[in-house]
Amino acid sequence: MDHEPAFFETSPKPGVVGMPLNRVDGRDKVMGKAKYSAEYPLPGLVYGVLKTSAIAKGRVQSIDTSLAMKEPGVLQILTHLNLPKLAKTPNDPEGKKAIGAPMGFLPLTSDVIYYAGQPVALVVADTFERATQAAALIRVNYAAEAPIAAYTDKRAQIFNPEKIQDGKADGYTRRGDARAALAGAPIKMTAVYTHAINHHNPMEPGATTAIWEAPDRVTVYESTQGVTRTQKALSAYLGLPQDQVRVITKFLGGGFGCKGSCWPHTVLTVQAAKMVGRPVKLVLTRPQQFTSMGHREDQTQTLTLGASKEGKLLALIHEKTSTTSPWDNYAEANSKIINLLYECPTFESHYELGRANVMTSTFTRAPGEAPGSFAIESSMDDLAYQLGIDPIEIRLRNYAEKDPSTGQPWSSKSLRQCYARGAELFGWSKRNPKAGVTKNGRLLVGYGMATASYPVHNSQGTARVRLYADGHAVVQAGATDLGTGTYTVMTQVAADSLGLAPDKIRFELGDTKLPTAPNSGGSVAAGTVSSSVYMAAQDVWERLTKMAIKDPKSPLFKAKAEDVAMENGRLQLKKDASKGEDFKALMKRAGIDDIEGSGQGKYGSGYEAGQSAANASDAHKDEAGKHSMHSFGAHFCEVQVDPDLGTVRVTRWVSVHGAGRILNAKTARSQIIGGSIFGIGAALMEATARDPHYARYTNADLGDYHIPVNADIPDMTVEFIDEHDPYINAMGVKGIGEISMVGVSAAVANAVFHATGKRVRDLPITPDKILGTKSA
Amino acid sequence: MNNFSYLSTATAKDATAAVTGTKGAAFIAGGTTVLDLMKLNVENHAELVDINMVPFKGIEQTAEGLRIGALERMSDVGEHPLVVQNYPMISQALLQAASPQLRNMASIGGNLLQRTRCGYFRDVAFPCNKRQPGSGCPAQEGENRGLAILGGSKDCIATHPGDLGVALAALDAVLLLENAKGKQRRVPLVDFHVVPGSTPQRETVLEPGELIVSVTIPAAAHAKKSMYLKVRDRASYAFALASAAVGLDVQGGQIRSARVALGGVGTKPWRSLAAEKILTGAPATEATFRAAAAAAVRDAQPREQNRFKVELAQNTLVRALLELSAA
CATH class of the missing domain: 3.30.365.10 (Aldehyde oxidase/xanthine dehydrogenase, molybdopterin binding domain)
Known part of the structure; x- marks a missing residue:
C-alpha cells in the first residue's frame, strides 16, 4: 500500500462493528459440525497414548515393552531408547530459543526423570483402547530419588534470577529509592500473599493429529492458540523449512495460555507418525493435562507500602518467591502491574526462584x-x-x-x-x-x-481479502478463535470495511497456509487481526479506486485518489456522494471476477511508532x-x-x-x-x-x-x-x-x-x- | 484401563454366578465409579457383569418401611414423592450429590459402594494401603485436607465419599443382600461399612459375588422431620467437607427422639449415638445442639490440613439442628 490509511471510523450509518451479532460459528458448534483438532478421521489414522512417570526424580533403569508389544494392534512404542533424532531439542539454550519451547527439556531424550507425569513412553496402536491397554502393560523400573516439591522445601535451591519469564522480564527493578521513602513514610504496611498452583484446564485438552504428507512434509491438526508459533517450533525440531510444516486449528475449546506454546506431546506425536508411517492422533487425558502444558506457579508475594496520612503512596516494595523447574527461570512478572497501577514516586521489586521437580510453569x-x-x-x-x-x-x-x-x-x-x-x-x-x-x-x-x-x-499480523464481483468476500488470517468469537468479530470488521452485509463474508482462520497472524495470547488477537483485516480491505479499495479513476466509463474517471471514499460498497467522491459507482459495476466492466488485497495490522507501540513488531510478542517491547x-x-x-x-x-x-x-x-x-x-x-x-x-x-x-x-x-x-x-x-x-x-x-x-x-x-x-x- | 469382556445378565442368579465363576469379574450397574477407577487403573477387572436388567427395582411403602430397589437411580429416588414427603433427608442427600448426569446413571446400591476420593488411592503411582495393602499411607503426612477425622487409623484416613449412606445410617436403614447361592441376609447400614483399621482394603461386609438387593428405611417421626446439610468447596458438584444428616421428633420443646450422622469427616458414614443420647429428652435449644455436636466429634483425630473439620463438622451439625427445629 502507498500510505497508511486513517484510523478506522465506522460510517455515519451504524455498521455491524460493535453490534451484538450472534456467533457465526454457533450453529456449527451446537450441531457438532465444528471440527476440533482430534476430530479429523484421516484414512489409516492410529492412536497414540502416553505413559507417564510414576516418580518425580530419578532415572529409568529399564523399560520393558515386550508384553505391551505383544498386544494385538500395537504398532510402535516410543521411548528414550528409540526416539528418532531431532534436528534440535530444547535441552540446550540455543535449541530452546530456536524452537521457542516453553520448557528446557524434551521427554524421551534421556533416561532422567525430572518431574512426576513426565512422559516415559508413547504407545501407538490401531485403536485407542489397545494403545491404552498396552500403555498399562509397559513395565518401567525406576531408580527413584527424593524429589523437591516446591520452593517451600528447605532443600530447594533458592536464587535471584537476573531475568524471569524466559528472559522477557527483569528479576530486579528499581525506580527511585523506595527504602528511603519507606523509612520516612508515616504509614507502613507489609503483607504476605500466597497463591495456589492453578491449572488452565480448558475443556478441550491438548490434542495433536499428525500426518506426514511426504517424507519431508507434515501436516498437524493441533490444539493451539497459534498455528504459526507451533509451525516454527516444529520446523526447528524437525529441521524442515517452515513451509514444509502445516499447522491447522479450526476450532479451539479454550486455551487460557496453556496452548500458547508447543509442548512436548506435540512433537512426540509427530515423531510417532513418522515412525509408524501413518497419521497418529494423541489426546491428553485429564490427569495428563495437569503435567503436560504448564500451570500457574505456586508463589508467595510480600508487598510493603509506605504512605502519607492522607493515603498517598510514597513507596512500594514487592518481593516474589515461586517454584520453577530444574531448567528454566520462569516466573510470572507480577511486579509490572504493581509498578504502574498507582502514582507512587518509588518502587522496587525482586524475584526469587526455587528449583523443584516440576515441569516449567507457563503463562496463565x-x-x-x-x-x-x-x-x-x-x-x-x-x-x-x-x-x-x-x-x-x-x-x-x-x-x-x-x-x-x-x-x-x-x-x-x-x-x-x-x-x-x-x-x-x-x-x-x-x-x-x-x-x-x-x-x-x-x-x-x-x-x-x-x-x-x-x-x-506489541504485535503485528497480516490478512488477505478477496472481494468477488458478485458481492461476496473471503477474508483470511492465520489467527485462532479460542472460542471467544474471533470468527464473528472479524466477520463484522470485514463487513464494515467492505461495505457488505456480514452474511456475504466468509472469514477463514487457523491455518499456516493463510497470512500470518500472531498467537491468540496476551490479548493481542482482536486488535491485531481486526486491524489486519481492515488494512487488507483498504488495499482492495485502493486498487479499485485506481481502476475507477483510469476507467473512462466510470463516474470517477480522472478523479484524484485521495478525493475518493468508500461508502457501503460504493466508491464515491468525498465531496459529492452522487458521483460514484458500486464496486460490482466497476469490476464487471473491467471483466474481473475478483480482486485481492492484503494488509498488515500493527498493534501496540509499534503501530504508533510505525515500527516493525518483529519478535514483539517474545520481547514485549511495549515502549x-x-x-x-x-x-x-x-x-x-x-x-x-x-x-x-x-x-x-x-x-x-x-x-x-x-x-x-x-x-x-x-x-x-x-x-x-x-x-x-x-x-x-x-x-x-x-x-x-x-x-x-x-x-x-x-x-x-x-x-x-x-x-x-x-x-x-x-x-x-x-x-x-x-x-x-x-x-x-x-x-x-x-x-x-x-x-x-x-x-x-x-x-x-x-x-x-x-x-x-x-x-x-x-x-x-x-x-x-x-x-x-x-x-x- | 485394561481391556475387559462384558456380559449382560437378567437375573441375580446369573449375575452372581458369572462374577464368582470368572476370575477378575465385577458387577457394573450405573458404572459411574467402576469405569472411573478402571480408567485410572485403580481397578482392573477382566470382565464386567452388567446387572442393570436384574429386577432390583421399586420404591414402595412396606410394613417395615420404605423399600428401595438397589438398581433404582439416584435421581428417581431423590425426586420420588414418598421419599420427598417422608424422608426429606434422603431426598436432599441424593439431590445434593454429584451432578444430574451422574445421578441419572448411578444406582442406589452402587452409590453405597462408591470408593473414596482420596487422591493417593486414585493415583496408582502413590503407595496406598487400601489399594496395595502394606504399601503405606502418604496421606497421613501429605495432602489430607479432605480426609477423615473420624474412624481413621495409621494405615488409612480415606473419607467415605457418599451422602446417601450418611442419611441411611442416621435413619436405621437395613440392606437386603443376596449371595451367589441365592441366600439372603439383612445388614443394618451402620454395620455394612467398616472402618479401615489395619485392613483398609476391606470397606464393607459384602462378600465376593454378593449383591445389594434393596434398602429399607423404617418410617418414623424423626425421618419425616429430617434434613441433610452439606458443606463443600463450591456450591454444587463437590464432595462434602462436612455434612450432617439429622432427624428430630420434638414435642413441646423437648426432643423425643433424634437421629444424627455425619458425612465428609468419617471413614464410613458416621452415625453418632453419643450425640443422639444428649439430644434425646433434652430441650431443643442451641446449647443442647452444641453439646451434641461436641460429643459427635469427641474422638476426632485430625491431621495437619483437616483440623478445620473438627469445628466445621460441629457447626454443620448445629446449623442443621437449628434449621430443622425452627422449621
Whole structure:
C-alpha cells in the first residue's frame, strides 16, 4: 500500500462493528459440525497414548515393552531408547530459543526423570483402547530419588534470577529509592500473599493429529492458540523449512495460555507418525493435562507500602518467591502491574526462584497481572480501612495520570469513568464503611472492589481479502478463535470495511497456509487481526479506486485518489456522494471476477511508532511509542459469607472496562463474564495440591480440582466505557481476554474482608480459611 | 484401563454366578465409579457383569418401611414423592450429590459402594494401603485436607465419599443382600461399612459375588422431620467437607427422639449415638445442639490440613439442628 490509511471510523450509518451479532460459528458448534483438532478421521489414522512417570526424580533403569508389544494392534512404542533424532531439542539454550519451547527439556531424550507425569513412553496402536491397554502393560523400573516439591522445601535451591519469564522480564527493578521513602513514610504496611498452583484446564485438552504428507512434509491438526508459533517450533525440531510444516486449528475449546506454546506431546506425536508411517492422533487425558502444558506457579508475594496520612503512596516494595523447574527461570512478572497501577514516586521489586521437580510453569490468563493485582489491590484496600477512606477514594487519591513506570502519558485511560459507572451500577454508596456489620440473616454481607489493568502488547499480523464481483468476500488470517468469537468479530470488521452485509463474508482462520497472524495470547488477537483485516480491505479499495479513476466509463474517471471514499460498497467522491459507482459495476466492466488485497495490522507501540513488531510478542517491547498503552477497568463484588460454615458465595458482580473499541457487544460481554468467573475460581476454589514428599499432584481431575459451576455464579453486569484510542492500532481495539480476570481475586477478598473483618491473603479462600482453625 | 469382556445378565442368579465363576469379574450397574477407577487403573477387572436388567427395582411403602430397589437411580429416588414427603433427608442427600448426569446413571446400591476420593488411592503411582495393602499411607503426612477425622487409623484416613449412606445410617436403614447361592441376609447400614483399621482394603461386609438387593428405611417421626446439610468447596458438584444428616421428633420443646450422622469427616458414614443420647429428652435449644455436636466429634483425630473439620463438622451439625427445629 502507498500510505497508511486513517484510523478506522465506522460510517455515519451504524455498521455491524460493535453490534451484538450472534456467533457465526454457533450453529456449527451446537450441531457438532465444528471440527476440533482430534476430530479429523484421516484414512489409516492410529492412536497414540502416553505413559507417564510414576516418580518425580530419578532415572529409568529399564523399560520393558515386550508384553505391551505383544498386544494385538500395537504398532510402535516410543521411548528414550528409540526416539528418532531431532534436528534440535530444547535441552540446550540455543535449541530452546530456536524452537521457542516453553520448557528446557524434551521427554524421551534421556533416561532422567525430572518431574512426576513426565512422559516415559508413547504407545501407538490401531485403536485407542489397545494403545491404552498396552500403555498399562509397559513395565518401567525406576531408580527413584527424593524429589523437591516446591520452593517451600528447605532443600530447594533458592536464587535471584537476573531475568524471569524466559528472559522477557527483569528479576530486579528499581525506580527511585523506595527504602528511603519507606523509612520516612508515616504509614507502613507489609503483607504476605500466597497463591495456589492453578491449572488452565480448558475443556478441550491438548490434542495433536499428525500426518506426514511426504517424507519431508507434515501436516498437524493441533490444539493451539497459534498455528504459526507451533509451525516454527516444529520446523526447528524437525529441521524442515517452515513451509514444509502445516499447522491447522479450526476450532479451539479454550486455551487460557496453556496452548500458547508447543509442548512436548506435540512433537512426540509427530515423531510417532513418522515412525509408524501413518497419521497418529494423541489426546491428553485429564490427569495428563495437569503435567503436560504448564500451570500457574505456586508463589508467595510480600508487598510493603509506605504512605502519607492522607493515603498517598510514597513507596512500594514487592518481593516474589515461586517454584520453577530444574531448567528454566520462569516466573510470572507480577511486579509490572504493581509498578504502574498507582502514582507512587518509588518502587522496587525482586524475584526469587526455587528449583523443584516440576515441569516449567507457563503463562496463565493475565500472567503476573492476576496474582500481582491480588497483592496490590488487597493492600490498597487495607490502606483504605486503616485510614478510614473509601476504597474508591483511596484509589482516586493515587490515580496515575501518566504511567509511573515509564513517565509516558496514557494512550487512553477511562478508569475514573469505570469507577464511577461501576459504583453506580453496583450501588456502592449503600456500603456501610465498617467491616463485619452488614448482615442478611446468619450471613455476613460484604462489598469489595478492585482495579483491573492489562497492557496493549506489541504485535503485528497480516490478512488477505478477496472481494468477488458478485458481492461476496473471503477474508483470511492465520489467527485462532479460542472460542471467544474471533470468527464473528472479524466477520463484522470485514463487513464494515467492505461495505457488505456480514452474511456475504466468509472469514477463514487457523491455518499456516493463510497470512500470518500472531498467537491468540496476551490479548493481542482482536486488535491485531481486526486491524489486519481492515488494512487488507483498504488495499482492495485502493486498487479499485485506481481502476475507477483510469476507467473512462466510470463516474470517477480522472478523479484524484485521495478525493475518493468508500461508502457501503460504493466508491464515491468525498465531496459529492452522487458521483460514484458500486464496486460490482466497476469490476464487471473491467471483466474481473475478483480482486485481492492484503494488509498488515500493527498493534501496540509499534503501530504508533510505525515500527516493525518483529519478535514483539517474545520481547514485549511495549515502549517504542510515545504513549503507555493499557486497558483499565473496575470490578465490584458482593459476597455473602456464612461465618459458621466458612462458605463464601459471590451474590452480585459488576465489571466496567475501558478497553478501546468493542467489536461485538455480546461476545465481549461473554468474554468479560468468562474472565471474571475464571478469577472467581482462582479466588475461591482453584488449587492443585502437590504432595510435599512425592512432588506429585493429588487432585488432577475436574472432580477434585474445583472450578466454578453455575450455582457459584450470580447474574453478572458488564459494561464498557466508550473509548476512542487512535494510538494503539488502526481499529482502536485493546483486547479484553485478560483484563477480565485482573483484580477479580482482590475484589472477592476485599468483599470477604468487608463482610467478616478478616483479611484472607492466601488463595483460594476456602471454608477452612474463613473458619480460621487451619493450623500452619 | 485394561481391556475387559462384558456380559449382560437378567437375573441375580446369573449375575452372581458369572462374577464368582470368572476370575477378575465385577458387577457394573450405573458404572459411574467402576469405569472411573478402571480408567485410572485403580481397578482392573477382566470382565464386567452388567446387572442393570436384574429386577432390583421399586420404591414402595412396606410394613417395615420404605423399600428401595438397589438398581433404582439416584435421581428417581431423590425426586420420588414418598421419599420427598417422608424422608426429606434422603431426598436432599441424593439431590445434593454429584451432578444430574451422574445421578441419572448411578444406582442406589452402587452409590453405597462408591470408593473414596482420596487422591493417593486414585493415583496408582502413590503407595496406598487400601489399594496395595502394606504399601503405606502418604496421606497421613501429605495432602489430607479432605480426609477423615473420624474412624481413621495409621494405615488409612480415606473419607467415605457418599451422602446417601450418611442419611441411611442416621435413619436405621437395613440392606437386603443376596449371595451367589441365592441366600439372603439383612445388614443394618451402620454395620455394612467398616472402618479401615489395619485392613483398609476391606470397606464393607459384602462378600465376593454378593449383591445389594434393596434398602429399607423404617418410617418414623424423626425421618419425616429430617434434613441433610452439606458443606463443600463450591456450591454444587463437590464432595462434602462436612455434612450432617439429622432427624428430630420434638414435642413441646423437648426432643423425643433424634437421629444424627455425619458425612465428609468419617471413614464410613458416621452415625453418632453419643450425640443422639444428649439430644434425646433434652430441650431443643442451641446449647443442647452444641453439646451434641461436641460429643459427635469427641474422638476426632485430625491431621495437619483437616483440623478445620473438627469445628466445621460441629457447626454443620448445629446449623442443621437449628434449621430443622425452627422449621
